[in-house]
Amino acid sequence: MRDPQRQLRRPTRRTLGLAVALLAVVMATSAIVAAASATTASKSANIKVGLITKDATNPFFVKMHAGATKAAKRLGATLMYAAGKSSSDNAGEIAAIENMTTAGVKGILITVADGKAENAAIAKARKKGVVVIALDSPTVPQSATNALFATNNFNAGVLIGKYARAATKGKKVTIGMLDEHAGSSVGALRHNGFLKGFGIKGSNSQIACVGNGEGQTATSQTAMENCLQKNPNINVVYTINEPSAAGAWTALKNAGKTQSATTIVSVDGGCAGVRNVRAGVIDATSQQYPLLMASRGVAAVVKYAKTGIKPRGYTDTGVNLIAKKALVGVRSKTVKYGLANCWG
Numbered sequence: 001m002r003d004p005q006r007q008l009r010r011p012t013r014r015t016l017g018l019a020v021a022l023l024a025v026v027m028a029t030s031a032i033v034a035a036a037s038a039t040t041a042s043k044s045a046n047i048k049v050g051l052i053t054k055d056a057t058n059p060f061f062v063k064m065h066a067g068a069t070k071a072a073k074r075l076g077a078t079l080m081y082a083a084g085k086s087s088s089d090n091a092g093e094i095a096a097i098e099n100m101t102t103a104g105v106k107g108i109l110i111t112v113a114d115g116k117a118e119n120a121a122i123a124k125a126r127k128k129g130v131v132v133i134a135l136d137s138p139t140v141p142q143s144a145t146n147a148l149f150a151t152n153n154f155n156a157g158v159l160i161g162k163y164a165r166a167a168t169k170g171k172k173v174t175i176g177m178l179d180e181h182a183g184s185s186v187g188a189l190r191h192n193g194f195l196k197g198f199g200i201k202g203s204n205s206q207i208a209c210v211g212n213g214e215g216q217t218a219t220s221q222t223a224m225e226n227c228l229q230k231n232p233n234i235n236v237v238y239t240i241n242e243p244s245a246a247g248a249w250t251a252l253k254n255a256g257k258t259q260s261a262t263t264i265v266s267v268d269g270g271c272a273g274v275r276n277v278r279a280g281v282i283d284a285t286s287q288q289y290p291l292l293m294a295s296r297g298v299a300a301v302v303k304y305a306k307t308g309i310k311p312r313g314y315t316d317t318g319v320n321l322i323a324k325k326a327l328v329g330v331r332s333k334t335v336k337y338g339l340a341n342c343w344g
Contacts, residue, residue, distance in 0.1 A: 047077040047305040049298050050100035050108040052093055054137075056083035058215060058243065059270045059344030060290050061111065064135065067294035068109065075302045080105060087215050088181045090117040097121040100130075107131035107301030109294065115140035115185030131304050133311060135293045137186040147300065147311040149293045151319045153186050153267070156286035157193020159321040159330075160265035163284040164236055165198045166327040167263045175206050176227040176234040178213040178220050178244050187240050190267055194238045208234055213244040220247030228255050239266045242273030242285060249281045269322060274338035277324050284323040287338055292317045 051068045053061035065081055072079035080103060082096035090113050098121060100108055108130055112118045115138070122132050122144055134145040142148055177194070180187035195202055209227035213220030220239065227234060228251060237252070239245040245266040252262055259280045266273065269287025276282045300311040321331065322338035 047075075047302055048080055048100075048103065048105040049077050049301045050080045050082070050096075050103075050105040050110075051294070051297075052081075052096045052100075052108060052110040053083045054087040054089070054093075054111050054113050054215075055085065058087075058241075059272065060136075060241070060268055063270075063343040064111070064290040064294045067291035068298050071295040071298035075298065077298065077302050077305075079298070084113055087184070088113050090114050093118050094121040097125055101125045101128055105130060106305040107133065107297075109133050109135050109297040109301070110145075111135050111137045112139055112185065113137075114183040115188075117183065119144045131301055131310055133297045133300060135297055136288070136290070137184070138189075140185055142314070147313060147315065149297050149300075149315045149317055150186075151286075151288035151293075152316055153189035154193040154196075156267045156288065156319045157190040157195075158197035159193075159286050159319070160238070160267065160284055161194040161197020161199075163197075163321060163323060163327060163330050163332070164194075164238070164263050164265050166330050167283055168236060173206055173236045173263075174208045174231055174233040175236045175238065176208060176224060176231075176248070177210045178223055178227075178237065178239045178248055179210065180215050180240045181212045184240075190240060191238070194265070213240065213247060215241045215244055217243045217247040217250075220244035221251045222247075224248040224251035225255075228252070235262050237262065237264045239264065242266050242268040242270055242276065242282065245273070245282050245285075246276065249276075269320070269338060269342055270344040271339065271342035272344060274322055274335060274342045277322055277338065278335045280324065283325075284321055284332065285338075287320045287322050287333075287341065289317050289341070290343060 049072055069079055080100055084092040093113050126132055132145045134148045136150045138148050139145050179191055208231035211223035211227050213223040237248050239248055245264050263283050265284050266282050267286045273285050304310050320333045323332040324335050326332055
């Protein structure tokens with residue numbers, strides 16, 4: 001008679017066979033999972049995303065570039081970057097679109113220099129399967145790109161227009177306006193928003209001068225100097241962005257103007273600009289968030305590359321008015337908030 005305990009201890013041939021088969025299945029499954037993971041990683045690494053900004057020196061675009069670089073690294077994609085020589089370098093942006101399309105990018109993120117000048121190049125890229133997303137500055141029409149990720153620039157202008165109106169307590173004033181350049185879609189939105197918020201039309205006699213500062217400090221100083229020659233009584237200044245506001249203030253200060261007698265409003269929300277709000281150089285600024293625009297744009301391109309789902313429509317990336325002095329009837333955030341959420 002066999003010992004039952006010994007029989008339990010000794011594995012049968014059938015049991016050994018099952019164990020070997022199970023081990024083979026486990027090893028095969030692990031190999032499949034590893035191969036799938038490697039394939040996914042390889043696909044992500046092969047996804048190229050293009051970013052084109054108006055220039056490479058404006059703090060807004062510097063931060064946008066940094067945000068796109070960080071997002072691409074996090075998502076395992078490769079970022080290609082190009083920038084125009086200035087905010088009106090249409091030829092440079094068109095060349096960058098063509099070069100990136102040839103290089104095989106799945107999508108291009110672009111801050112267009114002009115509302116219409118880049119549209120033909122964008123259309124060619126889209127026909128070749130490249131998704132194009134406008135960041136901050138929309139094309140005209142907006143449908144020229146697949147999607148727009150941006151601040152509501154018209155509302156940004158409205159906010160600072162309302163603040164300037166409240167700060168001057170409804171009195172008749174003399175206004176100088178520093179835009180970006182002719183053809184700038186974002187410039188037109190902010191300009192018209194300011195007029196709406198201030199409660200006037202572009203033909204209003206209170207507007208003494210409209211100049212183009214290219215969004216740059218030195219150029220804006222010259223533009224404001226020219227405006228002051230036309231009318232030295234300018235005491236309210238709208239600027240396209242904070243570097244422009246800094247240049248305008250230098251011209252005003254050199255002309256003997258004081259902060260208490262001048263109201264300057266702007267758009268951007270960069271750290272240098274918010275510090276100028278704290279210092280009293282800028283009375284209020286509409287803060288926007290370029291890191292968010294860039295990171296969402298990169299994520300949308302990667303999603304398209306992996307799933308075929310194209311981004312579309314408008315995504316509002318937010319805007320807040322930052323002011324040192326809160327005014328009745330105008331919702332604003334503090335300088336402390338602005339510094340905590342600034343960029344650059």
